[in-house]
Amino acid sequence: MTRSEFEHIAAQLRQRVLKVGLDFFSNKEDAEDAAQETMVQLWRYLEHIDAGRNVEALAVRVAKNCCVSMYRKQQWKTEVGDIDKQSMNKADAGISPQQQLEAQDTQRLLSEAMALLKPRERELFEMRQIEGLSTDEVAEQTRIPKPSVIAMVSAARKKVFTELKRRMKQ
Amino acid sequence: MTNKDIQNLIDKYLAGETSPAEEQKLALELQQYQDLPEDWQAVSMMLGELTLGEAEYDAIMAQRKEKPSALIIALRIVSSVAAIWLIGLFFYQQTISSESSLQSNEVPHYYTSQLSTGSTLKDVYTSRQTKDQLISYTQLRKMIYENK
Numbered sequence: 058m059t060r061s062e063f064e065h066i067a068a069q070l071r072q073r074v075l076k077v078g079l080d081f082f083s084n085k086e087d088a089e090d091a092a093q094e095t096m097v098q099l100w101r102y103l104e105h106i107d108a109g110r111n112v113e114a115l116a117v118r119v120a121k122n123c124c125v126s127m128y129r130k131q132q133w134k135t136e137v138g139d140i141d142k143q144s145m146n147k148a149d150a151g152i153s154p155q156q157q158l159e160a161q162d163t164q165r166l167l168s169e170a171m172a173l174l175k176p177r178e179r180e181l182f183e184m185r186q187i188e189g190l191s192t193d194e195v196a197e198q199t200r201i202p203k204p205s206v207i208a209m210v211s212a213a214r215k216k217v218f219t220e221l222k223r224r225m226k227q
Numbered sequence: 228m229t230n231k232d233i234q235n236l237i238d239k240y241l242a243g244e245t246s247p248a249e250e251q252k253l254a255l256e257l258q259q260y261q262d263l264p265e266d267w268q269a270v271s272m273m274l275g276e277l278t279l280g281e282a283e284y285d286a287i288m289a290q291r292k293e294k295p296s297a298l299i300i301a302l303r304i305v306s307s308v309a310a311i312w313l314i315g316l317f318f319y320q321q322t323i324s325s326e327s328s329l330q331s332n333e334v335p336h337y338y339t340s341q342l343s344t345g346s347t348l349k350d351v352y353t354s355r356q357t358k359d360q361l362i363s364y365t366q367l368r369k370m371i372y373e374n375k
Contacts (some may be wrong), residue, residue, distance in 0.1 A: 080288070081288065121285075122280030122344075167256075192246075212243075215241055221273065
């Protein structure tokens with residue numbers, strides 16, 4: 058997806074993710090923060106988003122993740138209070154540097170394993186995995202019969218699974 | 228969920244037959260383990276942060292629906308007590324009014340003197356209230372019906 062394509066739908070997406078935040082936090086300030094963070098994440102992920110796909114479904118999933126992340130920080134700050142300034146800085150960062158490295162490593166391994174998939178397999182894998190669509194929704198959007206969707210998603214998952222295990226052993 | 232249940236769900240996942248809800252459930256289960264077996268770790272990586280985050284979001288929302296906040300519980304208790312008190316007060320006043328009217332068979336003049344052509348029951352009732360001559364609306368209707 059190009060920047061201009063994203064900017065074209067950004068206002069509509071923002072309203073949708075703001076609703077996710079409002080449902081979760083029940084206050085506009087936190088919901089606005091979550092929506093802002095979601096839009097930033099989507100902007101960073103822009104080059105991996107296929108413009109023809111369901112961007113709203115992905116945005117909602119990212120928004121839910123941002124809400125949970127913010128919620129965890131709030132909970133953590135409430136528990137700790139203002140005793141330890143260093144700890145507060147750690148909470149602001151969200152996750153530790155080690156966790157960040159592990160997450161990056163996981164993402165790299167997964168990307169490498171997914172690179173082995175055929176384009177159609179990859180498309181279906183991502184629709185199920187990243188956009189969070191059900192098999193019925195994938196079948197409806199791609200106009201592929203449901204049994205074929207199941208078979209292709211299964212083949213894709215087994216390939217990625219085998220490749221991940223192989224790379225983890227190295 | 229037992230290890231066997233988790234393994235069955237993983238097999239179903241690899242067969243492409245799990246629903247998004249089952250995948251969320253699996254992500255939450257796998258997150259709870261410190262040292263995952265290699266196979267499970269690979270599936271956990273495949274499910275990814277997005278599935279896990281969504282699962283946690285839905286779990287928190289479901290928990291909130293099941294368990295209302297302390298403020299809502301307090302408000303519910305206060306409103307219930309207030310409602311019971313108001314109902315009790317209403318019946319108490321009705322009883323007091325009925326007893327006072329039963330003490331005398333004589334119908335006071337002011338009950339009917341208020342009625343003139345064009346007067347409504349409500350007019351009489353309102354007039355009675357302003358003159359501090361207590362009588363319930365029900366009693367008044369009953370007396371009009373009995374032509375007293």
